[in-house]
Amino acid sequence: xxxxxxxxxxxxxxxxRYGDLLAVNDVSFNVRKGEVFALLGPNGAGKTxxxxxxxxxxxxxxxxxxxxxxxxxxxxxxxxxxxxxLPQGFSxxxxxxxxxxxxxxxxxxxxxxxxxxxxxxxxxxxxxxKDHYKNLSGGLQQRLGIxxxxxxxxxxxxxxxxxxxxxxxxxxxVWEVLIGLKKKGKTIFLTTHYMEEAEFLADRVAIxxxxxxxxxxxxxxxxxxxANYLVLTLLTVDEKAFEIIRKMGFEPVHDNHKNIxxxxxxxxDVRKILNAVKDxxxxxxxxxxxxxxxxxxxxKLTDEGVVE
Numbered sequence: 001x002x003x004x005x006x007x008x009x010x011x012x013x014x015x016x017r018y019g020d021l022l023a024v025n026d027v028s029f030n031v032r033k034g035e036v037f038a039l040l041g042p043n044g045a046g047k048t049x050x051x052x053x054x055x056x057x058x059x060x061x062x063x064x065x066x067x068x069x070x071x072x073x074x075x076x077x078x079x080x081x082x083x084x085x086l087p088q089g090f091s092x093x094x095x096x097x098x099x100x101x102x103x104x105x106x107x108x109x110x111x112x113x114x115x116x117x118x119x120x121x122x123x124x125x126x127x128x129x130k131d132h133y134k135n136l137s138g139g140l141q142q143r144l145g146i147x148x149x150x151x152x153x154x155x156x157x158x159x160x161x162x163x164x165x166x167x168x169x170x171x172x173x174v175w176e177v178l179i180g181l182k183k184k185g186k187t188i189f190l191t192t193h194y195m196e197e198a199e200f201l202a203d204r205v206a207i208x209x210x211x212x213x214x215x216x217x218x219x220x221x222x223x224x225x226x227a228n229y230l231v232l233t234l235l236t237v238d239e240k241a242f243e244i245i246r247k248m249g250f251e252p253v254h255d256n257h258k259n260i261x262x263x264x265x266x267x268x269d270v271r272k273i274l275n276a277v278k279d280x281x282x283x284x285x286x287x288x289x290x291x292x293x294x295x296x297x298x299x300k301l302t303d304e305g306v307v308e
Contacts, residue, residue: 007066008033008156008187009054014063016049023049025211026063031204033155036178036188038202040195042302046211047191048088048160054189055085055158068155081109084149088160090142094134098125098144101133106151119147123177139170146177156187163197175201195295205294209302219294226300227292232270234260234277237284241277248276 009031016024024046031037041047052058054065056076065072067079092101099116106114120129123143128136136144142162149157159178163171171194178201181188192198198205199219206216215222234241237260245252245262250273252262264270270289277284 006032008068009037009189010064010066011050011054012064014050014053014065015061016046016053016058017061022211024053024060027208027211027213029206029213029216031187031189033187034182034185035203036182036190036201038190038192038198038205039208040192040198040205040298041208045208045302047208050208051158051160051189051191055083056080081152082155084152084154084157086142086145086149086157086159086162088164090145090148092133092141092144092148095132097130097132098136099129101144102147102151105148109152111152114151114153119150122150122180123147124173137170139166139173142166142170142174143177146174146181150181154186156189157181158189160191161193162190163192163194171197195293195298199294207298207301215297215301222297223292223294226297229263229265229292230267230270230289231292232262232264232273233288234262234284235286235288237277238282240280241282241284244276244280244282245273248273 007030011030012028014024014027015022027046027050039047039050049058053060054067054072056067056072056079059073068082070079072079093104096104098120102114102116102119106112106116120126123146125140125143125147128140133141133144146159146162149159162178163174166174175197178188190198190201202219204216204218205222206213207222208214215226217225233255242252242254242260245260250262250264250269252260255261262273264273267289274287
């Protein structure tokens with residue numbers, strides 16, 4: 001059992017109502033200091049409401065939330081100086097430079113000792129320090145947003161959909177920044193719609209649906225516990241193979257490219273299928289065998305809904 005001091009965030013029986021709408025329903029979880037914790041859920045699942053209660057923006061209807069050991073409903077003034085927040089859809093002033101932006105926010109938050117050069121280096125913007133915000137790409141703007149969230153050297157950083165709308169390369173560059181933050185000992189609370197992002201970055205993941213936490217653990221644990229199978233894909237195989245595989249007791253399906261995908265329990269099943277296809281005189285151009293990913297687990301769990 002972890003000691004209380006080892007938790008950056010403690011959420012106990014958190015509930016939030018808006019009239020008849022139960023947005024967050026008796027949610028409990030902890031976030032350890034120094035870890036990346038991802039909260040995943042469909043739109044309207046309660047993610048944003050949960051985060052906004054934790055970072056002191058909203059008040060809970062009931063339950064307890066402690067951030068860095070402090071009650072978020074009673075110690076907001078003491079908490080806000082120790083956290084950083086990057087909201088979804090972050091934007092800044094078009095006609096001031098990267099350096100000027102960070103200088104402005106450091107004064108705004110009364111952080112006169114902010115290491116501006118260190119922040120610029122941390123988010124890999126040294127070559128863009130004199131560029132105006134409006135001339136930065138989406139990925140560079142997000143990296144600047146992360147730097148702004150760090151001007152007060154926070155112990156906990158909240159990032160709401162930090163890579164939404166970015167291309168794959170820019171997304172990876174933001175990920176590298178977040179990995180650097182973790183190495184510096186920051187606690188990162190992440191919400192994202194990108195399952196690959198959560199799988200790559202998070203130490204632990206909580207999946208919320210209809211206001212309730214329905215599963216929680218490391219990405220590997222969630223995959224192992226909820227999708228203990230392999231996926232065999234036969235690429236451009238003779239169509240007759242579909243019926244052969246079905247008669248073997250499997251449930252083949254076609255993907256968007258007319259390839260055949262089959263869930264199998266173990267590698268022995270893969271050999272059986274390949275031998276049956278070969279014995280029938282059929283062939284395929286190539287095949288792929290892989291474990292399911294977090295996205296498949298997320299879809300499975302959120303489709304099933306809350307299990308009482």
